Amino acid sequence: MTVRDALELAQERELDLVEVAPNAQPPVCRLMDYGKYLYEKQKRERESRKSQKQVEIKEVRLRPKTGEHDIQVVLTKSRKFLKDGQKVRVRIRFRGREIVHREVALELMERVAKDLSGFAVVESEPGFEGRSMVMLLSPEGSKS
Secondary structure, eight states: OOHHHHHHHHHHTTOEEEEEETTSSSOEEEEEOHHHHHHHHHHHHHHHHHHSOOOOEEEEEEOTTOOHHHHHHHHHHHHHHHHTTOEEEEEEEOOGGGGGOHHHHHHHHHHHHHHTTTTEEEEEEEEEETTEEEEEEEETTOOO
């Protein structure tokens, strides 16, 4: 069908002539209500976004001088978050001259990773962000 005939047919039916495959020989076009098509496409995208699961990152904060009981509380909370399928960011914040003793914080990070090894895998190794050391843990068996 010629382009002129196709356009006339589209105007008669009050539809749009949309080129589907421009590289085909001859090019392939389709009669459709383009506005309705775009609306349906956006609607499908919105629905697919609703069904996606957002991975939440929970953060637990420690200090190099955190007491034993407080560490146990943080580990318990972290286990709960990991069981719920959430990632956990462990942050050790330094104040004043504590930043000089980075090895203390690194040992604490390694201990946390070891204690949570049955529930989590280390996604990002401990590293520094300003005056704090950060490590990210993912639930074991999750695809990150």
